[in-house]
Amino acid sequence: MVGLQFRQVYFSYLDGLVLHNIDLSIKAGEMVGLLGPNGSGKTTLLKLASGILKPAQGEIKLDGSSISQLSRKSIARNVAVVPQQFHMPFAFTTSEVVMLGRTPFLRALAEESEADRRVVNDALELVGIRELAQRRFDELSGGERQKVILAMALAQQPKLLLLDEPTVHLDIAHQMEILELVRGLNMGRGLTVIAAMHDLNLASLYFDRLILLKEGRVWADGTPTQVLTEARISEVFSASVRVEQHPLTGVPHIVVMPKGSAIKRQ
Amino acid sequence: MFIKLRRRKKLILVLSLLGVSLIASLFLASAFGAVSISLPDILRMALNKVAVFDFPSTWRAAEETIIFQIRLPRVIGGALVGMALATAGVLFQGLLRNPMADPYIIGTSAGAALGATIAMLLPINLAFLGFGLVPVAAFCGALATVFLVYNLARVGGKTPIISMLLAGVVVSSLMAAIMALLISISDRLQLNLHSVYSFLLGHISVTGWEQIAVITPLVIGGIIVARFFAFHLNALSLGEEGAAYLGVEVERDKILILALGSLLTAAAVSISGLVGFVGLVVPHAVRLSFGPDHRFLLPASALGGGAFVIIADLLARTIMAPIEIPVGIITAIIGAPFFLYLLRRTRKEYAF
Numbered sequence: 371m372v373g374l375q376f377r378q379v380y381f382s383y384l385d386g387l388v389l390h391n392i393d394l395s396i397k398a399g400e401m402v403g404l405l406g407p408n409g410s411g412k413t414t415l416l417k418l419a420s421g422i423l424k425p426a427q428g429e430i431k432l433d434g435s436s437i438s439q440l441s442r443k444s445i446a447r448n449v450a451v452v453p454q455q456f457h458m459p460f461a462f463t464t465s466e467v468v469m470l471g472r473t474p475f476l477r478a479l480a481e482e483s484e485a486d487r488r489v490v491n492d493a494l495e496l497v498g499i500r501e502l503a504q505r506r507f508d509e510l511s512g513g514e515r516q517k518v519i520l521a522m523a524l525a526q527q528p529k530l531l532l533l534d535e536p537t538v539h540l541d542i543a544h545q546m547e548i549l550e551l552v553r554g555l556n557m558g559r560g561l562t563v564i565a566a567m568h569d570l571n572l573a574s575l576y577f578d579r580l581i582l583l584k585e586g587r588v589w590a591d592g593t594p595t596q597v598l599t600e601a602r603i604s605e606v607f608s609a610s611v612r613v614e615q616h617p618l619t620g621v622p623h624i625v626v627m628p629k630g631s632a633i634k635r636q
Numbered sequence: 637m638f639i640k641l642r643r644r645k646k647l648i649l650v651l652s653l654l655g656v657s658l659i660a661s662l663f664l665a666s667a668f669g670a671v672s673i674s675l676p677d678i679l680r681m682a683l684n685k686v687a688v689f690d691f692p693s694t695w696r697a698a699e700e701t702i703i704f705q706i707r708l709p710r711v712i713g714g715a716l717v718g719m720a721l722a723t724a725g726v727l728f729q730g731l732l733r734n735p736m737a738d739p740y741i742i743g744t745s746a747g748a749a750l751g752a753t754i755a756m757l758l759p760i761n762l763a764f765l766g767f768g769l770v771p772v773a774a775f776c777g778a779l780a781t782v783f784l785v786y787n788l789a790r791v792g793g794k795t796p797i798i799s800m801l802l803a804g805v806v807v808s809s810l811m812a813a814i815m816a817l818l819i820s821i822s823d824r825l826q827l828n829l830h831s832v833y834s835f836l837l838g839h840i841s842v843t844g845w846e847q848i849a850v851i852t853p854l855v856i857g858g859i860i861v862a863r864f865f866a867f868h869l870n871a872l873s874l875g876e877e878g879a880a881y882l883g884v885e886v887e888r889d890k891i892l893i894l895a896l897g898s899l900l901t902a903a904a905v906s907i908s909g910l911v912g913f914v915g916l917v918v919p920h921a922v923r924l925s926f927g928p929d930h931r932f933l934l935p936a937s938a939l940g941g942g943a944f945v946i947i948a949d950l951l952a953r954t955i956m957a958p959i960e961i962p963v964g965i966i967t968a969i970i971g972a973p974f975f976l977y978l979l980r981r982t983r984k985e986y987a988f
Contacts, residue, residue: 422880446883453877459733460873460928473871474883478864526882 373398373562374419374530379428381414388414390586392428396564398529401556403573404566405597406583407607412566415583416532419564421445432530446474450523452533456515458508464518465503468493471525493521497551513544520548524555531555533565537572545569549576574598574621582606598622647932654939658715661943665711665950666703670957673699705844713842713851713907714949714963715942718914720855720904722941723862725915726934727897730869731890732797735923739901739915742804742894743781746811748905751777752835753815756828767847770835771906778902781807786894794887797876838911838964840949847907854903858896859938865893866930873928911964913971914941924978944970 374396381389389411396402404412417423418430421437430437432448450471458467471493472486494500497517502510507518516536523531533552537545553576555561567573573580574594582590582597584606590597600613603624616623667675673695680691681700693700724739732741740746755773762769785807789799819825825832842848868889871879876886904911918941922933948966955961 420881422877441883442880442885443883446881451881453881456874456878458873459735460923462870462873462928466870466927466929470871470874470882473867476867478867 375431377429379425381425388586398562399560401563401578403577403580410583411586413534416534420451443474449530450526450528452519452523452536454534462507464505464507467507467518468521468525471522490525493524497521513540530562535566535568570624594621658939658943661946665946666707668954709842709845709848712848714840714945716851716855717904717908718941718945719938720900721915722918722937723859724897724900726919726937727893731893743785743808744778744901745910746808747781748774748778750811750815753818775902775906778905782898834962835909837962838909839962840908842907851903858900863934869930913967917971917975
């Protein structure tokens with residue numbers, strides 16, 4: 371299990387400051403949702419956590435060692451990333467794509483071993499896409515593809531899983547399926563999960579801890595009940611909402627309040 | 637089971653068949669030419685040379701000279717050109733994630749052509765390890781151009797693929813313009829227009845074993861090194877970011893793959909000019925028939941590319957003899973319809 375620390379991290383792209391003094395500590399086995407409006411820095415924070423962006427200032431520690439000191443390979447053996455979308459220009463099959471998850475463990479001229487194949491099979495099984503194994507990845511639907519990419523990430527046997535809006539283009543059934551699966555891995559195997567989420571209600575349902583970002587700063591950090599208050603949501607998202615209780619679980623449930631002109635007359 | 641053993645066996649069989657057809661086309665192409673020599677005789681000659689055999693000679697001494705001093709170096713040269721270009725094609729297509737990429741895409745061709753043209757312009761006659769000034773200049777021109785393009789596209793420690801493609805297009809156009817300018821103002825080039833033309837269309841110009849001795853280690857070594865990148869090339873099909881998540885040091889791999897592909901291309905260009913279509917069509921054909929896994933794609937394309945250029949060069953020398961057609965015309969005439977056939981026949985078409 372792998373924990374993650376951000377110590378006074380600043381980051382900027384060429385055109386301006388994106389993250390401001392981020393101080394976070396995520397313990398092994400936590401399931402953390404990142405919330406915030408578009409451009410608030412969620413994706414950037416995930417890219418820093420995976421080491422493909424380097425902070426301008428501050429330090430990020432993965433399991434105690436500074437991530438900038440680690441090779442890509444040793445990061446990839448511990449951290450897997452599910453980005454929003456992948457474009458695949460060649461006709462790989464699903465099982466070949468999932469096998470790509472073994473890349474950090476394979477030696478240049480070696481063949482994949484029986485053990486690698488077992489890991490790939492398990493990942494396909496776990497995500498429930500065994501029947502897609504021989505299908506071409508680029509012919510799958512968006513939801514199926516997202517599952518394949520998740521299976522590929524799981525084939526890395528990560529201790530930390532980073533997801534960037536994993537449910538963004540999916541219908542409600544696929545959204546639930548992916549989140550159930552990730553939650554199950556988090557609870558069953560102690561997988562540490564950090565996911566950027568757009569849907570506040572799903573985030574409230576599936577995550578123990580939510581971190582709300584605004585303009586590159588941590589605006590709130592705590593349980594769904596602590597973070598998802600009416601005042602904060604209207605402040606951060608400039609949307610008027612009412613927070614109720616989920617009928618089954620009791621977690622906050624956000625109801626969007628339309629503005630005057632959009633209210634349908636009865 | 638996940639990867640069926642049957643499929644693995646099938647791929648090994650295909651590689652063996654490709655290897656056999658490469659060797660078969662070597663012999664076949666040695667047999668034909670201005671003087672026809674029978675295949676059994678060639679086989680016996682070859683066995684006499686390489687092993688403990690001692691067949692009585694049923695051939696004239698001149699025939700042996702033709703085979704060993706003229707034809708075989710040329711045929712092997714053709715094989716090396718095809719192997720190098722097909723491998724470079726796989727490398728560039730994989731790195732750029734663009735099935736339309738070929739070995740010349742980031743300026744190698746324009747650089748080589750400009751180098752060769754300048755060499756033809758100079759009244760210098762110089763030989764270096766069996767190479768004249770033209771092949772050496774073409775080799776250097778190709779590598780220098782890639783180096784220039786790479787550095788032009790480099791911003792803040794990274795070289796985005798798209799900048800590299802754009803820089804490649806611009807630098808290529810500029811070099812083509814300079815070459816055209818040189819041709820139009822130089823009387824010397826006007827007189828040598830045939831040589832310029834034959835360089836641009838591709839023409840295997842191997843005149844002896846010395847050239848083969850220099851090119852072979854470059855090409856064979858390059859192909860072996862390329863195989864080390866197979867897993868990373870597979871990962872790179874997810875894009876630079878996706879590959880980085882899978883543990884690939886993308887910027888380092890990029891420069892190595894680029895250097896390797898350019899070196900292979902430059903080696904081919906130095907003995908053949910610009911033979912088109914091989915680097916595009918051979919990797920495509922293999923990918924469409926057997927899938928995109930680079931572990932198979934690299935060796936299969938190398939073998940297939942070698943056989944393809946040998947046969948194309950055989951046709952170039954013989955179908956209108958004594959006139960020799962530039963081999964690049966043959967590769968295009970065979971390659972284009974074959975490519976279209978593959979595209980239409982197979983269901984494994986590309987998603988753009």
